Amino acid sequence: MPQPDAKGPSSQIEVKAVALVSSGRHPVSGRPGRAREDARAVEMGLMLAGADLSLVHAGDPEDALLRECLEGYLGMFHGLDDSRDGTLSLLPMGAEEDAVPLLAAWLERTGATITLTGQRAECGEGSGMVGYLLAEQLGWAIATGVAAIERCDAQSVTVLQALPQGQRRRLEIQLPCVIAVDSVAEAPRQSAFGPARRGRIETVDDLLPAGEACLDVANVDWQWQPARARPKRLKVVKSTNARDRFKAAAAKSSASGGQVLTDLSPEEAAEKLIDYLRAEKIIADSGQSSAPDT
C-alpha cells in the first residue's frame, strides 16, 4: 500500500528494515567492537525504522568476545520514539562455513525489504562482497555508497549515493534491496551501556536443513596477510589557483582517469579489465604463478 511520505524517513512506514552487522576490530588496538561502517548502517536503519530495526549477525556463538562486540550495536537503541530494547538474531556458523546462505535464508524468512550493511568490514572477510552475494542470491537490487535515505515507501526507496568530492546522485530503487552505507553517512550514535546490557541476542539455528553444511569453498586456498593502506599516488598540481589545488587535494584517486568503454563483447571487456588489473599491479603479470609480487 503506497503511502504519501514527503516528511522523510523518520515516519513509520511499511518496510521491514534489517541491518547486517559484523564484528569489528579497532584499527589501533585490534580490540573487538562495533564496526564503524556497520554502525552507520544501524544508525541509518534506526532513523528509518526506529526500534523496529532488526539486527542480524552470522558468527561463532562460542566466541567469548562476541556478546561484547555485538553490544556495541544493541547499545544504539536509545533516543527513539519507543523505549523497546534492541534485538539481534545470531545465526550460528563455524569459522569455515559460508555466511551468505544463512543470511539469505534468514532474510527470506523474516520478509526483510531493506537490508542495510556497511561497505566493508574491519576483519575477517571484510571485502564488502556479502552485500553483492546476497543480492545475487536473492535476486534483489543493491545500491552501494549510500549516504542517506531520502524517502521510503512499500515499493521503493530513494537514496542519495555518495560520489567523490561531495557529489551526490539520487537513486530510486525497487524493494526489496540491499543498501551498502558509505562512510559519509550520518555518524552513528553513541552506544550506551544500559541499552547494550538489556539488548537481547536470539540464536536462530534452524535456518538450513540439518547436515547441509554450507562450507565456504572459496576461502580454503586463500592467503591471509594483514591489510596495508595502499600508497596514495601523488599528483603534483601546478596551479596558482587555490581552488584547483584544493580540488586536486580533495579528489578521491578513484575519481580521476579511466575511460568509458561501450559496445564490447564480453571477451573483449574481460580482456580490458585484466589489462587494467595488470597495469595496476593487482594481478601478477604472468598468470602462471600465484606467488605474491615482490
Next chain:
Amino acid sequence: MLQTLLPILIFAALALGAVGAFRRIRLWRQGQRTPMVWRRLVLMPKRYLNDLHHVVARDKAIAHTHVATAGGYVAAMALALVVHGFGWRNPMLGGLLLAASLVMFIGTIAVNLRRVNPPPKLSKGPWQRLSKSLIAYSVSMFLISLPLVGVAPTALGGGVLAIVLAAVLVWGLLEMVVGMGWGGPMKHAFAGSFHLAFHRRPERFDDNHADVGHDVHRGSRSTALFPLDLTAKTLGVEKPADFQWEQLLGFDACVQCGRCQNVCPAYAAGQPLNPKKLIQDMIVGMAGGSDARYAGSGYPGIDVGKHHGGPSEPIVPQLVEAQTLWACTTCRACVEECPMMIEHVDAIVDMRRFITLEKGETPEKGAAALDNLIATDNPGGLDNASRLDWAADLEMPRIKDRPEGVDVLLWLGDGAFDMRNQRTLRSLVKILRAGGVDFAVLGDEERDSGDVARRLGDEATFQRLAERNIATLARYRFARIVTADPHSFHVLGREYSAFGGDYRVLHHSTFIAELFDGGRINVAAPTQPETVTYHDPCYLGRYNGEFAAPRQVLAALGLEVAEMERSGYRSRCCGGGGGAALSDVPGRARIPDMRMEDVRTTGATTVAVACPQCTAMLEGVVEPRPRIRDLAEMVADALVATAPAAPASSSTREEEPA
C-alpha cells in the same frame, strides 16, 4: 486574654508545623532508601556546632549574625513553650525569655541591614520576607513577655494592643514554626538538622575522625564518588525519586546563601550553571511544580520560570538542561563553600550517569573520548604501546623487569601522550634520578585511571579500567605510587579502594618535598629574583587536602610566592576538570582566562602548576601572559648534581616493598 490565647497559638503552630514536617519527610523518603540509623540523630548538635559552624564562620559577620538570631530563636522558642505554652510564669524564666528575644532581635537587625541592599548572591522572595518575619517574631515575643517581669502593666492582656501583638506573633509563628514544616525559608533549620545527622558522607564530620583538626578545610576527606551498581535496573538518576533519600534531604537544607554561586567557575564564565539554582531545581523536582517562584540568580543564558518537574518526571530536559550538567568542572568549590554541606558534585555526576549510560547523549567529544577509552585505554585513541615514546632515550626501568620490587612506581597518566606534559615527565624523571630514587614504570601496561570516564558519567568504563589497572598492579611489588597527575592521584588513591585497590599514592609535589626534606636533592638558588604564584589543582587541593607540599617545594627553590586571592581551598578551577574541557559548554568567558587574570593581579611572571590539565588549560590562554611551569620543571632546572646518587639508591632498596 493573651494568657488564654498564647498557649492555643503556640500549640496550634507546633501542631501545624508537625503536620507539614511529616509531609516534608514523606517528600524526602520518595528517594531511594537505605536502612535508617536513628542513633545518628544524637550526632546532630555536635555536627551543627562544630562542623557546620566552621564553614559558616569563614564569614565572621554572618556567623555572629546567625549565632545571635538562631541561638536567640531556639532559646526563645523553648522558653516560650514553657512560660506561655505550659503557663509556668516564673519571673526568672520570663527574664531569660526576654533576653533570648533581645539577642534574637539584635541578630535580626543585622539580617535586615544585610537585606536592605542584598548582594546578588542572595535570593529574594521568601528570604526577603524572612528578615521581616524575624523582627515580627522577636519583637512580639519580647513585648508579650514583658509583663512576666512586671515591667509592663498586665493590662497588656486586653484591648487593641493585645490583639495587634497577638496578630504580629501569629505572623512570626507562621513563619518560624509552621513554615519550618511547610517549606518556608525556615525549613532549612528542620531539613538541615536531619541532613547533618543523616549525611551521606559521614567522613566529612569530625566525629568520624580520630585526628580532629588534621586539616581545617572540611570536605577534603570524603571526595571519592560513590560506586554505581551496574546491575541496577536503571543506571544513574533520571528523575528526582532516583536520588538517595539523604540527597533529597540535603537539597532541601539549602539556605540559598549563594556562596556556591560566588565560587562556581562555570557560573562566573557565563556558562549555564548555577549550583544554587541546580539545588533549588532538585527541590522543585522533589516537590513537583515549576521554577517560577525561584527568586535568585538563574543559570546564565536560561530564563527562570520555564522549567518544571515532578518526583517521577525526567529531570533532563524539562527541569534542568543537559548543558547545565555538562558545564560542571567537578572542582568541588561549591561543596567546599556550602555551609549546609550539600553535595552538588555527587548529584551532577549521578545525573550525568543516566545521560551517558542510559541515553547515550554524552557531548560529542566526550563520547569520542569514551569510545577511545573502551578501545585503546586512553582518551586520545592512541596506541597504548606508545605511552613511553617520549622516554625512548631515558632507558626507563620497567617494573616487569624488577620482580624483587621497587620503592616507587611512577604512574605516568595520560599526560604521557601530550607533548607539553612529556616535558614535565622528563623533568620528574631527572629529579628522581638525581635523588637516587629506586623507581620503575608500568609502560604500556598502564591504562587510563578512568578519571574522565567516571566524571563523564561512564561508570561502566571507569570500573572496567579500574579493575584492569588493579589487576595489573597486583602483579608487581612497589612501596608507593608517585604521579604528576592529580586526577590519577585522586582516583588511584581514593577511588580504587572501593574496588579492592589500596595503594599509598603520592603526588609528585609531595614526593619532591620529601626528597628536599631528606636532603636527597640539591638546587641552586635562583639567579635573579622572580615573583611566582602557585595554582592549586582542585584534585590535589580541595579533593585531597595537599596544599602545603607544593609551597614547600617552591620555598626550597628559594622563590617568593605571591598568593592569589583565590588559592588553597578556595582555588579557582582551571576549567579542565570533570570532562568540562571535552564537553566545552559555551559561555561568556573562558574559565582559564579568568584564572590567568587572577595570576596577573599578583604580578607574578611565572605561575607554578602541578597538574597536566591545569598546564594545558592555562597555556591555552593567549600570549602575552605569565609563563606556566610545572613544579617538576622548576625543580629539574635548578638541580645541582651534588647529591650522592649511588649510596642513596642502595638505601632505598632496603625499604620493604608492599
